[in-house]
Amino acid sequence: MRRSEPRLGLPMLGMGVGLRTKHFPYLMRNDPEVDWFEIISENFMDNHGYARHVLEHICAIRPVVMHGVSLSIGSTDPLNMRYLQKLKELAGFVQPAWISDHLCWTGINHINTHDLLPMPLTTESLHHVSSRVHEVQEYLDRPLVLESPSTYLEFKQSTWSEWEFLSELVRATGCGLLLDVNNVFVSGTNHGFDCEQYLRSLPHGSIVQLHVAGPTDCGFCLVDTHDKPVPSAVWHLYRLAQELTGGVSTLLEWDASIPDYPDLVAELDKARGVLMGLVPDVAVQSSRPGAASNPVGFHVHVEARHS
């Protein structure tokens, strides 16, 4: 599975957005105006309704990447083979450029919290996750790409920094990295680490994709809400990440209070300006206490009911 080429030999897809139900009618009638799409894998598993129809249309005209939220690679529960089977079946339909998920656990004892829970970063957990990554990559017959989610707590037992852990994981498994610079900004703010040091310390050749998004300032911490414009601080990290990697695929995440599609594309287009040094002057927006982290971007309610 190890590939020595940049981005694991995976393609540079350009600028992309998440495929969201709100935009289905627009996308079925208009040109997508972006280079590629990312789907939340779980939203399309066992879904044979309109969403599958739209997905089929999109797959025919643009590359698609599958981004999952339930792999729970860090859990002590055994890997869910039924889930992996569904993931593989979906990949057979989508033919994704790559498959990604998160360095996290979502639950133990057969519970799925549907959140991306932080892990203690220790040698023991590194070996545990490495073993599971190998197993998943072998089952899927492709490299797995992992994203480190935003976190709101760290464990006293951790002996690795997040960037050290990710680097070792890549070295041990040959997996790829999805670098979410918004997550780095959120976690760096919440835990007090240097975001630029984080970016500079990663194995840049293994970074396959970047995420950008807009968090929320809840007063005592930042929360990864994916519901606001990308702030300047994140754009600066994005520009640095593109310099360090030599250029990888960009995905704008926006999962709540989703703007109309043309407005979403306009936000993504700012990335091109950023790469030329034109960083928008956008502050991190605040919200009343109670903003919920929205790492999974569910869309259960999205099917239209036209009776």
Next chain:
Amino acid sequence: MQAVVTGRGTLSAKLQAAESAYRLRAEDVVATSTDVTERKRLEIYASGYVLRLMECLRADFPCLLAWLGPSVFDAFAKAYLVVQPPGSYTLFDLSARFPAFLAATQPASVGQSGSALLDLPVDMARMERAMVEVLRAPGLEASWTHPPAGTPDGLLAGEALVQASPCLRLLTLRFPLLDFLAALADGRRHDVPPPVFSRVALGRRDYSLTAAEIEGWQFAFLEACREPTSMSVATARAAEATGQPPGELAAQILLWVPVALDQGWLTYAPSE
């Protein structure tokens, strides 16, 4: 951490329960590199868990939410999450057992009118959950043309093969709910329907939901068509289920089949 995120009660109660169960305090486990306390950090996850899943349940039962009101609905939804925390890899499965949960938590003994009022939210939940399932299940869109071209050979002789759509859901309800749910969805006032036995067919055409109250013989016929079946065999099964004379029923069904086809409930199966 999971115990604190998914446990019952306030954050303080959950922390205390976790401390008792695992003999670990939050300050033993959670690092604090800034001035944000361990408690506040855990609270982000605990409150996010509830908020996120509550949003899912509200989205799956919008009419029930509108009728019960947010505080009553949320009370049941939170109790459901505590008693039956999610285990599936997909949030689609989260609401699957909510109707049964509502039924199971009904008081054991109430008057007849009280019982009817308690049955209404259960049937509303069953109906709304079925609607969500219909919209996601495999349907006929890939293979179905509307209207079906021509009349298949052997239709009048009862030899044509028919099959119910795989997404068809047939419900028996204690209330006529279609108009009531439509009014709630539109934000219109509508009287609570009186308890009247009702049969409903839910299907899909061109990825849009179709729904109608149906007669007992129609219900029985559709049920008999779950697998590819000849018209005559399905009619015979429906006649047996309803006690109607087969000949009389065959004529009714022949006249009604175009409606069932148009609604996306039924299709002509390829002859073997």
